[in-house]
Amino acid sequence: MVINKRYPIVIKKIIKKTEMKMKRGLSIIAVMLIMIGHNNSLVAQKTPAKTNATGKNPKTTTTVHVGIQAIYSVRNRQIKIRWAPVNEVSWRMAMKYGFIIERRTILRDNNILTGADQIRSFVSYQAIKDSLKYWEHIIEINDNAAVMAQALYGETFDVDLNNAAKPGKVPGPGATLLSKAEENKQRFLFGMYAADNDYPVAVLAGLGYTDTATRINEKYFYRIYSAGPKALVKSDTAMLFVSPLEVSELPQASDISAEPSSKSIVLSWDMGRTKSYYNGFIVQRSTDGGTTFRNLTNKPYTSLGQNSNPDLPSAVIFTDTAVTEGASYKYRVAGISVFGERGPWSSIATCKSLPLLEGVPGITGLRMNAAGIAGVSWYFEDSIRKKINGFEIQYAPITEGPYNSIVKNIEPAASSAILPDTLAAGYIVVKAISTEGISRTSFPYLYQPEDSIPPQSPTGLTGVADSNGHVVLKWLPNPEKDLLGYKVFRTMNKGTEYAVLVDTVWYNTTYYDTLDMRLINNKIYYSVSALDFRHNQSSLAKGIEVLKPDVIPPTAPVFADYKLSDGKVDLEWVNSTDDDVAEFFLFRKLADANGWDTVLRTKRKDLTRYSDDKIIPEKKYSYRIAVTDEAGHLSPETKTLTVISLPKLTRKVIDNIETDVDREKRMIYLRWKLSEGIAIKSIEIFRGDEKEPLNLYKVIGGKVNELLDNELLANTRYKYGIRAMLENGQYSEMVIKEVNY
Numbered sequence: 001m002v003i004n005k006r007y008p009i010v011i012k013k014i015i016k017k018t019e020m021k022m023k024r025g026l027s028i029i030a031v032m033l034i035m036i037g038h039n040n041s042l043v044a045q046k047t048p049a050k051t052n053a054t055g056k057n058p059k060t061t062t063t064v065h066v067g068i069q070a071i072y073s074v075r076n077r078q079i080k081i082r083w084a085p086v087n088e089v090s091w092r093m094a095m096k097y098g099f100i101i102e103r104r105t106i107l108r109d110n111n112i113l114t115g116a117d118q119i120r121s122f123v124s125y126q127a128i129k130d131s132l133k134y135w136e137h138i139i140e141i142n143d144n145a146a147v148m149a150q151a152l153y154g155e156t157f158d159v160d161l162n163n164a165a166k167p168g169k170v171p172g173p174g175a176t177l178l179s180k181a182e183e184n185k186q187r188f189l190f191g192m193y194a195a196d197n198d199y200p201v202a203v204l205a206g207l208g209y210t211d212t213a214t215r216i217n218e219k220y221f222y223r224i225y226s227a228g229p230k231a232l233v234k235s236d237t238a239m240l241f242v243s244p245l246e247v248s249e250l251p252q253a254s255d256i257s258a259e260p261s262s263k264s265i266v267l268s269w270d271m272g273r274t275k276s277y278y279n280g281f282i283v284q285r286s287t288d289g290g291t292t293f294r295n296l297t298n299k300p301y302t303s304l305g306q307n308s309n310p311d312l313p314s315a316v317i318f319t320d321t322a323v324t325e326g327a328s329y330k331y332r333v334a335g336i337s338v339f340g341e342r343g344p345w346s347s348i349a350t351c352k353s354l355p356l357l358e359g360v361p362g363i364t365g366l367r368m369n370a371a372g373i374a375g376v377s378w379y380f381e382d383s384i385r386k387k388i389n390g391f392e393i394q395y396a397p398i399t400e401g402p403y404n405s406i407v408k409n410i411e412p413a414a415s416s417a418i419l420p421d422t423l424a425a426g427y428i429v430v431k432a433i434s435t436e437g438i439s440r441t442s443f444p445y446l447y448q449p450e451d452s453i454p455p456q457s458p459t460g461l462t463g464v465a466d467s468n469g470h471v472v473l474k475w476l477p478n479p480e481k482d483l484l485g486y487k488v489f490r491t492m493n494k495g496t497e498y499a500v501l502v503d504t505v506w507y508n509t510t511y512y513d514t515l516d517m518r519l520i521n522n523k524i525y526y527s528v529s530a531l532d533f534r535h536n537q538s539s540l541a542k543g544i545e546v547l548k549p550d551v552i553p554p555t556a557p558v559f560a561d562y563k564l565s566d567g568k569v570d571l572e573w574v575n576s577t578d579d580d581v582a583e584f585f586l587f588r589k590l591a592d593a594n595g596w597d598t599v600l601r602t603k604r605k606d607l608t609r610y611s612d613d614k615i616i617p618e619k620k621y622s623y624r625i626a627v628t629d630e631a632g633h634l635s636p637e638t639k640t641l642t643v644i645s646l647p648k649l650t651r652k653v654i655d656n657i658e659t660d661v662d663r664e665k666r667m668i669y670l671r672w673k674l675s676e677g678i679a680i681k682s683i684e685i686f687r688g689d690e691k692e693p694l695n696l697y698k699v700i701g702g703k704v705n706e707l708l709d710n711e712l713l714a715n716t717r718y719k720y721g722i723r724a725m726l727e728n729g730q731y732s733e734m735v736i737k738e739v740n741y
Contacts, residue, residue, distance in 0.1 A: 063234050066090045066226040068099070070238035073248040073339045079211040080339045082202060083224045083238055084195070088188035095152060097228035098206050106241070107219040120213075134204060144198035148205050151191035157183045196279045197300065199340040208339075214244040250277055250343035253333045255315075258351030260438055264321045265351050267331055272314035274343075278335030282342065283318050286330040290348060293332060296320060300336045323353040357438045359384045361391065361430040363445040374423070374449060377416040378430045378442065385412045388432050393417055397426040397484070397533060399444045424482030425449060425533035454536035455480045458509075458528045463546040465524070469515040471546055475528055477509050482532045489527045489540065492519070498527055498540065505531060515548060522548045522580075550631035554578040556638045557625045560608075564646050566733060568613040571641075573625055580629040581605060588612065591620035591642070599623075617648040646730065653678055653724040653732035659739050663714075668739055671706040672722060679727040686721035686734070694721050716741050 067086035072079060083099060085091040103120045105113050135153075139146040151157065195202035202208035214220070220242050226235035255270040267283065280300030284293035301318060323329065330350050335343040359381040367375050376393065391414060393407035406428075407417050419428070427444040434440075460476035473488065485505035489498035490513065501513065515524060527543040555576045563570040571586070584607065586600035600610055615621060623641040628634050653675050660669040674680065680702030687697035687709070700707065702724065712718070718741055723734040 062232065064089060064093055064228075064232060066093050066228065066233050066235040068094075068224060068226070068236045068238050070222075070224050070240060071338070072222075072240050072242055073337065073341060074242065074244060074246050075248065075341065077214050077216060077244040079214055079220070079242050079244060080199070080208065081211070081222060081224070081240065082195075082199070082208045082338050084192060084207060085188070088184045091188040091191065092184060093226060093228055093233055094206075097226060097233065099224055100227045101209055102223040102225075103211065104221045104223075105218050106221045108215075109217050138201075138204070142198065142201065144194040144201045145204070147190050148194040148198075148201050151187040151194070152205065154187075157187050157190075196338050197302075197336075199338065202338075216244050219243045250335065250337060250341060252344045253278075253281065253335055253346040256331070256333060256346045256349045258329070258331050258349040260351055260354040261319070261356055263323070263325070263353075263356075264319050265323050265329060265331075265353055267318040267320065267333070267349065268315040269333055269346060270314060271316045274335055275314075277337055278343065279338055280336045281316065281318075281333045282336060283333050284331065285320065287327070289328075290330045293330075296322075325353050325355065328352045354436045354438050355434075357384070357387065357432065357434040357440045359432065360440045361432050361442040363428070363430055363442050366445070366447060373421055374419045374447070375416055376419060376428060376430070376445070376447075380415065380432060388412050388434050390414075390433060391417075392431050392433065393419065394429050394431055394441075395423060395426055395447075396444075397424070399427050403427075403429055419447070422481060423447065423449070448534075452534075452536065455483055455530035455532050455538045457538045458486065458530050458541040461526070461528060461541050461544050463526055463544050465515065465546050465548050467517075467549045469517045469548070471513040471515060471524070471526075473511040473513065473526055473528070475509050475541065478530045478538075480530070480532060482534075484531045484533045484535070487529050487531065487537070488513075489529070491525045492521055494523070494525055494545070498525075498543075517548070517552070522550060524548055550580065550629060550633065553633040554581055554627050554629040554635045556635035557584070557627060558638055559623070559625065559641045562641060562643060564643060566646055566731065567615070567617065567648060568611050569615060569621070569623075569643055569645065570609070570611050571623060572609050575605065575608060576627045576635060578627075578629060580631070581627045582630050582632075583628050585626045585628075586610060587624045587626070589622055591622060596624065615645045617645050620644050652735075653680065653726070654683075654722050654735045657720070657722060657735055657737040659720075659737060661739060661741055663741070666710055666712055666714075668709045668712060668718065668741060669706070670709065670720060670722075670737070672735070674703070674705055674724070678724075680724045681727045682725045684723050684725060686723075688719045688721075689716050694719060712741050714741065 067090050068083055069086060070081060070083035072081045074080075081101070085094045107113065135145065135149045139149050191205065195205055195207050199208055203210065211220075222238075222240040222242065224238040224240075226233045228235065251274050253269045254273060255268075257268050259266050259268075269281075280302045283296045283301050285296050286293045296318075301316075318333075320329070320331075328350065329352075330348050332345045332348050334345045337343070362379045364377050364379050367377065369375065378391075380391075390412050391410040392405050393410070394403035395406045396403040406420055406423065410417055425448045426446075428447050429444050430442045431439050432441075455478050458475045458478060461473065462475070463471055463473045465471045475486075477483075478486075485507045486502075486509070488501045488506055488511045490501055491498045501511070511528075513526075524546045525543050526546060527540040529540050530538040555578055557573050557575050559571065559573050561572040575581075575584070582603065584600070584602050584604065585598060587596040588599045589596045599612055599614070612623075621643055623643070624637070626635045626637070655673045655675070657670060657672045661667075662669070682702050683700045683704055684696060685698045685700065685707055686694040688694040697709075697720075698707070709718075718739045720737045720739065721734045722737075724732040726732065
C-alpha cells in the first residue's frame with residue numbers, strides 16, 4: 001500500500017497497522033461480504049427515523065444529495081443514537097464534512113419549552129478528528145476498528161481478489177474509473193458493516209452519539225443532517241423524538257428449534273420479527289443438561305451468506321458441527337443490536353445427535369378411485385427402507401404449516417396410502433421415520449378436492465361500540481372442517497349495500513372496528529360471511545345494528561326576538577334542529593347575581609315563546625337558553641340576552657274610551673280621557689281585526705284625546721289599543737276597545 005504524504009503521521013501509522021490486519025484475513029472475509037451484500041446494515045433496516053428529503057436544485061449540477069437514516073435506544077437514562085448515510089456518495093460526503101446532531105428540549109414537566117437556549121448542537125466530524133489518537137491502539141485488539149480505519153484512512157481499498165490486475169496488462173481510463181467507483185462502494189459497505197457490529201467503533205467514526213446529559217422530566221427532539229456547505233450538499237434530515245424514560249425493550253429470539261443432521265445439529269430461529277433490531281446473535285450450547293452454557297463463536301453470528309432454507313424463508317440457520325453421535329445438547333440464542341446491547345435469551349432447544357437418514361420421500365401424485373376416495377403415492381429408495389420404521393401422512397391448510405398427522409403407522413414397504421374422505425383442501429407431506437427416530441419429509445403437495453358448496457352463514461353476530469368509537473364484533477365459529485375464514489362488512493345507512501372491511505380473509509371470530517365519532521349518524525350496520533378453502537363464500541349473516549354512543553352535544557337554541565311591557569318580558573327563540581333533543585331550559589338572573597335561576601324546563605319541542613312575568617320593574621336581567629339530548633349532553637352556551645324591565649305605573653293615564661260608528665261616511669270616531677298632572681309625550685294607537693293582531697297604527701300628540709279612523713272595511717270587527725308614552729320614556733298601560741263596523 002502506498003501512503004500518501006499528505007496524511008498526518010498518526011494516520012500513516014493507522015494505515016500500516018490496518019493493512020497488516022487486512023492481510024491477516026480480514027480482506028478475505030470482506031470479499032464474501034461484498035459478494036453477498038450488506039443486508040443487515042442500518043441502511044437496510046426497515047424502521048429508521050423518517051427523513052425530510054430535499055431534492056436537487058435543477059439549476060445546480062454540482063450539488064450532492066446526502067441521504068441519512070437514524071435509530072435510537074434508551075438505557076439507564078442514556079440516549080444512544082446511530083445514524084448512517086444511505087449510499088457510498090453520502091458516505092464520502094459524510095466522512096469529509098461530518099453530520100450535525102441538534103438536540104432541542106421540547107418538554108419539561110409536560111410543559112412545552114421555547115427559545116434558542118433549548119438547542120444543543122454537535123458536529124460528528126469533530127468526533128472523527130478527536131478519535132484519531134485512539135485508532136492506533138484500538139485496531140490492535142478490535143477487528144471492526146481495523147476495518148473502519150482502513151475504510152476511512154486507507155490509501156487504497158481493493159479487497160476483490162478476483163479482479164487483481166493481470167501481468168502485462170495496463171488498465172485503461174474506463175477501467176480505472178470503474179475500479180475507483182467499486183472501491184468507494186467497498187469502503188462504504190465495510191465501514192457500515194463495522195459500525196453496525198460495534199457501537200464504540202461507530203462513535204469513533206462519527207456515526208454514533210451517546211447523550212448522557214438528560215433529565216427524566218424532559219423530552220428531546222433530535223435532528224441529524226449533513227454539515228457540508230449548502231452550495232455543495234443537499235441533505236436529508238433524520239428526526240427523532242425521545243424521552244429518557246422510554247426504555248427500549250429488545251425482543252426475544254423466537255421459534256428456536258434444533259434438528260439432527262449429518263454429523264451435525266442444525267439450529268434455526270425466526271428472523272422476521274427481529275431483523276429490525278439485531279445484526280448478529282450469540283449462540284450458546286450446554287453439554288451438561290443446561291447447567292452451564294458456552295459461546296459457540298468468538299463473535300456474534302450473522303446470517304450473511306447462510307444457505308437459505310426454503311421451508312423457513314425468514315429463519316436464521318446455524319450449524320453446529322462439533323457434536324458427538326448419541327450426545328444430547330441444549331441451545332439458546334440472544335440478539336445483539338447495533339448499539340451492542342444483548343437482548344433476552346431465547347427459550348432452550350434440546351437435540352440429540354443422531355445419524356442422518358439418507359433418503360427423502362417424494363410425492364409422485366394424487367389419485368381418485370371409482371368410489372371417489374382420494375389416495376397419495378410416493379417414491380422412496382428401496383435400499384434404505386430397511387432403515388425406517390415406516391411412513392406417515394401429514395396435512396396442513398397452508399403450505400407453511402403447521403402439519404398434523406392424518407395417517408400413521410404406514411409399513412416401510414408401502415408407496416401409497418388412502419386419505420381421509422373428510423379432508424379439506426390444503427397441503428400434504430409424506431414423512432419417513434428412521435429406526436432411531438430421525439424423520440425426513442417430502443415437499444408439500446397441494447390437495448384440492450372438488451368443492452362448490454359454500455359454508456353456512458355465520459351466526460350469533462353481536463356488536464358494541466364505546467365512547468371512543470371502538471366497535472367490538474363477535475360471532476360464533478362456523479362448524480365446517482374446510483373453513484378458511486371470514487369477511488366482515490359494514491354500511492353507514494340501513495338498506496344500502498355493505499362495504500367489505502377486510503381485503504383478504506379474517507381468521508378470527510372477533511373483529512375490531514374504529515368509527516369517526518364526528519359523523520352525525522348514530523347507527524352503524526354490520527354483517528359477516530364465511531369462506532372455505534376453495535373460496536366459496538356463504539351468504540351474509542343476519543345484519544346487526546350498532547348504536548354509536550352519543551358524544552356530540554346538541555346544537556343550542558337561539559333568541560329571535562323579545563318585547564318589554566309593564567311587568568313582563570316576552571321572549572321568542574328558534575329551537576335546536578337535533579332529533580334527539582330531550583329537554584329545553586330557560587335560565588334567568590339579575591345582572592349582579594352569581595347563579596342562574598331556572599325559569600322554564602319543558603320537554604315540549606314545539607315551544608318557541610314564553611312570557612316572564614316574575615320580574616321586578618326597572619331591573620337588568622340576563623336570559624340564557626339551552627337544551628339537553630337523550631344522552632344527557634348539554635348544548636354549548638350561546639350569546640346571553642340582556643334586558644332592562646319597564647317601570648311599573650301606579651295609575652292609569654288613559655280612561656273611558658268612547659266610540660261612534662258612522663257607516664254612511666265609513667268612519668269610526670274614538671275619544672278618551674287623559675289623567676291630569678302627567679307629562680305625556682305622545683299617544684300610540686294600535687289597531688287590529690279578526691285576522692291581524694294589534695299593530696301600531698298611528699302616533700299622535702300627547703294632548704290629543706280623539707281619533708277619526710276612515711280606513712275601514714265593511715263587516716269587520718276592529719280592536720283598538722291606546723297607550724301613552726310619558727316624557728320620562730315610560731309607557732302607560734294599554735287600554736283595549738273593540739268596535740263592530
